Amino acid sequence: MASDATYVEGRAVDIDETDRLISSEKVEGTAVYNRTGDSLGSVHHLMIDKITGRVEYAVMSFGGFLGIGESYHPLPWRILKYDVRQGGYVVDLDRRRLEGAPSYSTTDLPNWSDSAYGHRIDDYYGVPPYTF
Amino acid sequence: MASDATYVEGRAVDIDETDRLISSEKVEGTAVYNRTGDSLGSVHHLMIDKITGRVEYAVMSFGGFLGIGESYHPLPWRILKYDVRQGGYVVDLDRRRLEGAPSYSTTDLPNWSDSAYGHRIDDYYGVPPYTF
Numbered sequence: 001m002a003s004d005a006t007y008v009e010g011r012a013v014d015i016d017e018t019d020r021l022i023s024s025e026k027v028e029g030t031a032v033y034n035r036t037g038d039s040l041g042s043v044h045h046l047m048i049d050k051i052t053g054r055v056e057y058a059v060m061s062f063g064g065f066l067g068i069g070e071s072y073h074p075l076p077w078r079i080l081k082y083d084v085r086q087g088g089y090v091v092d093l094d095r096r097r098l099e100g101a102p103s104y105s106t107t108d109l110p111n112w113s114d115s116a117y118g119h120r121i122d123d124y125y126g127v128p129p130y131t132f
Numbered sequence: 133m134a135s136d137a138t139y140v141e142g143r144a145v146d147i148d149e150t151d152r153l154i155s156s157e158k159v160e161g162t163a164v165y166n167r168t169g170d171s172l173g174s175v176h177h178l179m180i181d182k183i184t185g186r187v188e189y190a191v192m193s194f195g196g197f198l199g200i201g202e203s204y205h206p207l208p209w210r211i212l213k214y215d216v217r218q219g220g221y222v223v224d225l226d227r228r229r230l231e232g233a234p235s236y237s238t239t240d241l242p243n244w245s246d247s248a249y250g251h252r253i254d255d256y257y258g259v260p261p262y263t264f
Contacts, residue, residue, distance in 0.1 A: 021188060021244045024156050024178040046156040046180075053187045053209050055180055056153060077185050112153045 031088035032060050032080070040098060043080075043089070044072060047112065057121065058089075073103045074110075076127040093125075101125070163220035164192050164212070172230060175212075175221070176204060179244065189253065190221075205235045206242075208259040225257075233257075 024046060032040045041062030046055050057074040080089040102121050104110050110117050122128075156178060164172045173194030178187050189206040212221040234253050236242050242249050254260075 019245050020181050020183060020247070021179045021250070022182050023191075024160065024180060027180070028156065047153045048156060048159070048178075048187055049152050050154050050214075051152060055185045055187065059155075082182075113151050115152070118153070 027058070031086075032058075032075075033083070033086055033088050033090050034093050034095070034098075035090060036094075037086070038095065039088075040091070040093070040095070041073065046077070047074065056118065069105075071103050071105050073098060073101055074121050076122055076125050078127055079125055159190070163218075164190075164207075165215070165218055165220050165222050166225050166227070166230075167222060168226075169218070170227065171220075172223070172225070172227070173205065178209070179206065188250065201237075203235050203237050205230060205233055206253050208254055208257050210259055211257055 027043055028045060029042055031042050034040055041060040043058045044061035045059050047057040047059060048054065049056050055077045058077050058080055060073045060075055061070050062073075063069055063071055075091060079091050079093075081091070082088075083090045101124050102110075102117070112118070159175055160177060161174055163174050166172055173192040175190045176193035177191050179189040179191060180186065181188050187209045190209050190212055192205045192207055193202050194205075195201055195203055207223060211223050211225075213223070214220075215222045233256050234242075234249070244250070
């Protein structure tokens with residue numbers, strides 16, 4: 001099965017796209033597009049709920065150079081749909097709507113321990129709380 | 133709040149340890165110990181269920197050099213408990229039990245798309261399926 005492996009930083013990783021499971025290494029760095037095919041950025045990292053084990057947010061980054069001027073947009077994980085054809089995630093979101101969304105820079109980090117911050121993101125994207 | 137930031141590869145990341153949320157960047161690379169304080173390895177990456185958004189496995193790596201000779205042990209996410217004092221995850225697992233656990237190397241990757249593989253891991257560690 002080694003032929004199906006992908007290599008990240010010189011190391012083999014799991015077959016990273018299966019029916020149900022995906023590797024965090026595959027998610028991080030994957031491009032995010034809107035429905036008209038514009039590139040919005042790429043997934044920088046994930047925010048995981050420690051109690052439920054659920055991925056709550058994919059933090060998308062774009063712009064900047066070596067972290068300077070980069071901006072971060074936390075997107076509810078559930079609004080990302082993987083599109084095989086584009087090889088990236090697609091969100092139903094135009095640039096203007098994204099510009100008005102909760103975001104931060106490297107010098108202005110959010111306070112994730114304040115649950116109101118997460119609620120503000122969920123509300124902006126119209127995502128209800130998990131019910132299962 | 134920038135003073136609370138951590139820096140990974142020269143980039144600032146979120147405040148990565150909150151009441152509920154943790155960054156995948158914080159999890160990856162974190163040491164794993166058993167209850168007697170032996171280092172078992174470190175978290176290499178996570179396997180996430182695409183449908184439920186849940187982290188199912190933390191794949192722990194140890195040994196090797198530049199990926200050669202490295203071995204990977206998928207651990208059910210739910211058996212990892214973070215220990216602030218040790219600065220790492222603690223699992224109730226001695227080395228002998230770990231040696232007999234499902235594992236793979238870079239030349240012998242598992243077939244995650246076969247759900248029997250995940251079930252074998254869960255069974256080995258005595259972890260029931262998620263019920264919520």
